[in-house]
Amino acid sequence: MPADDVAQTGRMARSRPPSERPTKVCATCGRPFTWRRKWARDWDEVRYCSERCRRERHREA
Numbered sequence: 001m002p003a004d005d006v007a008q009t010g011r012m013a014r015s016r017p018p019s020e021r022p023t024k025v026c027a028t029c030g031r032p033f034t035w036r037r038k039w040a041r042d043w044d045e046v047r048y049c050s051e052r053c054r055r056e057r058h059r060e061a
C-alpha cells in the first residue's frame, strides 16, 4: 500500500468516502461516532459525539 496514503490518514482527508471516515467512541455515552466536517481541524481533540455529551462530561452527576 502507498506510504503517502497511510501518512495522510486523518489529516488530509479531503475526498474520502463516508465509509472510510475515521470513527471514535464517545467518552460520555460510549457510542461510536463518525468524523464530521466541523471536526476537521481538531479531530484529534474530539472525544464526545455531541455538544450535549461534552457538557454532560463536565458535570459529575
Ligand SMILES: [Zn+2]
Pocket: 026, 027, 028, 029, 030, 031, 048, 049, 050, 053
Ligand atoms: Zn455521546
